[in-house]
Structure formats: structure tokens, C-alpha cells
Amino acid sequence: MKLTYRGVEYDSNPPMLEVTESEMGGKYRGQPFRYTYVRHVPIPQPVERLTYRGAAYQTTRQGQILQVSDGGQVSNASVVDKSQQRQAGMSFANLRDKLVNNSPAAAARRQLLQESSRLHRENIARSLEHRLSIAESQGNEGLVQQLRLEMSQSL
Known part of the structure; x- marks a missing residue:
């Protein structure tokens, strides 16, 4: 799009956002419509080996928590889900604070x-x-x- 500001002409190329349509929809004034959402780009998380009250674990790039065995081996089968995180008191905010303080x-x-x-x-x-x-x-x-x-x- 060509724009002019105080006599200076330039082409504006606004960034295009990836939009996904939701499954929810309906009719408004007789016309069908669907909600659209901006696709969020995931922010890569830092990978760190941490200890919380004596329990060793590791964070992944996707923000998941992996249990670390006594020998230092990370087991992929032991991904902790969100309910277990809440029960153990290991929220993402606690992890973020610990990572920020060690960076x-x-x-x-x-x-x-x-x-x-x-x-x-x-x-x-x-x-x-x-x-x-x-x-x-x-x-x-x-x-x-x-x-x-x-x-x-x-x-």
C-alpha cells in the first residue's frame, strides 16, 4: 500500500499474521460466520537441569518438565502433566524465576x-x-x- 507522510512517499508492508478459523461458528443477521484467531508462535523455553526439594528434573524447549533419574538419565516416558505440576508445586512461574536468577x-x-x-x-x-x-x-x-x-x- 502506497502511503504519503509530510510529502514523503513510501510503501507500507504490514506484517501478515497467520490466522486460524475456529470450529465454532454461527449465523449473524442471516450470514454465516466463524471466529478467527491469530496463530501464536511458541516461544522456545530454556533447557535447564534443576532440583526442587531434592527431586531432579529438566525443562524442555516446549515448557514441559521431564523427570531425571538418579544416574542423570532423562526419561521421556515421565513427562509431568499440568495437574501433577500443580500438585508438586512446580509451576512455570517458579521455574522461570529460577532460570532467570541463574542466567x-x-x-x-x-x-x-x-x-x-x-x-x-x-x-x-x-x-x-x-x-x-x-x-x-x-x-x-x-x-x-x-x-x-x-x-x-x-x-
Whole structure:
């Protein structure tokens, strides 16, 4: 479709979504109709070997949970269904939290947060020292006492 925006012409090619028709249908004002749904692309899940309360298991790319035997062998016949997951307390949210906390991205994020909090503390200390030197040069003993108290609390 050709479009023009502020004198600039361009061709717009919106992404085409795959649509599936449902089996439900009916008639509306005498015309037959069917519901259509956008086909969802599955998001691949990370594959991890995890332990929950001493029970070893492994997640698959499809989000399923496989039991791991004592020897470290994964048995395909032991796929845990959703009701068993709920009974065992192993929901996908718990798995996601555990995977996110163990990922390299989470470690990098943690390191970045630690560095930024360290820099923040250094900036606060530098600001307090500057304010303290100004208060001392002005001879304001009340403010000097308050700033020293604030410095002792922040360190």
C-alpha cells in the first residue's frame, strides 16, 4: 500500500499474521460466520537441569518438565502433566524465576546494580563532604553537626 507522510512517499508492508478459523461458528443477521484467531508462535523455553526439594528434573524447549533419574538419565516416558505440576508445586512461574536468577543476563544485571549503588553511595558521600566544607567555612556549627550526623548514618 502506497502511503504519503509530510510529502514523503513510501510503501507500507504490514506484517501478515497467520490466522486460524475456529470450529465454532454461527449465523449473524442471516450470514454465516466463524471466529478467527491469530496463530501464536511458541516461544522456545530454556533447557535447564534443576532440583526442587531434592527431586531432579529438566525443562524442555516446549515448557514441559521431564523427570531425571538418579544416574542423570532423562526419561521421556515421565513427562509431568499440568495437574501433577500443580500438585508438586512446580509451576512455570517458579521455574522461570529460577532460570532467570541463574542466567548470565541476571548476573550481569546484578553486577550493574551493585556498581550503580556503589557509585550512588560515593556521590552522596562526596556531596556531604562538599556541604560540610561549605558549612565549616561559613561557621555554621548547627549545620556542621547535622551533616556529621548524616555522614555517620550513611556510612
